[in-house]
Amino acid sequence: MIGDSPLAREFWEYGKSATCPIYDMHGHMGPYAAIYFPRAEAPDMVRTMDEAGVRLLIFSHHAALNSADLGNRPSIAAVRQFPDRLRAYCMVNPNYPEVAARDLETFDELFGEVYVGFKFLSDYHKRPLTDEGYRPAWEYADARGLLILAHTWGGSQYDGESVVRTVAEQYPNVKFLLGHSCHGAWDAAVQLALDFPNIYLELTAVFDDRGVIDKFVHEAGSDRMLFGTDLPWFDPHQAIGALLNADITDDDRHNICHRNAERLLKPIVPDLFG
């Protein structure tokens, strides 16, 4: 056994929980040159979700991240293939502001049906979160109180803790999901969550660092944390195992796995919540 709580027993036995669905707030999709994915396409990813009790995945397709030629079209197609299990972030690459402008024009009509917010990947696009190319999306999201998931990494000049603080001060109405929680700059991530009520600590790649989940729960609070795996990168069962092994309560686990995500997503996709 992996722990001694009711949730630990249930997840250990069945691989998923009837009372604790999971909302994975950080996913991708499709092949990627630098890594072999056994389960990269939507049907296989949904199979993984079924095995681990993941109710909904919010993702951005690898093509959307790295090919302005394809843009968000593969994400849109996948959501329409699995409308009960997938939603997408509208990817913004600030190196192609003309493409981002076109996506912004169609965002409203796809909001809810496909998109729940925006995704920024500053470290990879080599433009800081404060870059002019992001500004239209920040302003659009701030005016409407939308979700933005940004890749954040401790010490990065593009999306490290100091850049995050600058944009958090500038756009207080955005529901700002710190992808990877400023990975490695754990104290700074906690402080950002304490200073900005609209900031959430998203846990992709954090589950592999022992002690961080415990620290975030005890210092920032489990009501500010979101489950994420980069699926198809990381096995949700690995993340669940770490979550069950951490020194936190089942109530914290419910917050992280579904309650916080439900609070964010219900106004956007009410149909998915009955």
Place this chain on the structure above:
Amino acid sequence: MEFFDCNAYFGLPAQRPLAPVGSAELLLAEMDHAGVDRALVWHIAQHDVAPQTGNAMLAEAIAPHQRLWGCWTMLPNQAREFPEPDELFRQMREAKVMAIRVFPDSHKFLLNEVSMGELLEAMSLRRVPLFLSVKRGMSWRGVYDVLAEFPDLTCVVCDHGCWGEDRLFRPFIERYPNVAVDTSQYLLDGGIEAFVTDYGARRMLYGSGFPESYFGGMMMAIKHAQIPLAAKEAIAHGNLARMIEEVQL
């Protein structure tokens, strides 16, 4: 399901981590909480201080504990800092030490026939496992180099990274039959299933990467991998138990 961890350490690193585990007793308490039955462990002082210091600390710490086996660290022996292989293996047997791990990049040497040929040859013949961590003190190129010179070596490549390393380890899995990988940081969705489908279950060992990773993460991934129960049992504990049984110290 029984778990026998091949990749855990204890002791206080020079650079304080978020959640250090300072003693064998604290390690065992964490193993009990997670449900890990046995572990092949090393002491961080083997890396951070010196193998001579850390090896002695490890031997003393695990001596009272039946659930812990040891893994010592070696260096090139041109300066005669360590016993010759026969005497080294005798000391290992007495100390319940069943494997060796080296950190060539951290400890400034080359892991090859010129530097360590006598020991590596003896380890190959007597099936003493060599543990290499590509997270700490070992490069992928170094792994390839030593396996090219010692293709019969029993070797476990650990900590191979969470960002997609199949294309780095699958080639030597296919070429060298006595090489295995551990699961620590093998977070890839569907990775265990794909590996077992392609290579069988004998070439993968449960390793947690504790205390830097939680025991429970990869336990859960193995427990619910889409592979036969016998394959899960082999990865969780059987392969390491067999590897230790085959050691001829």
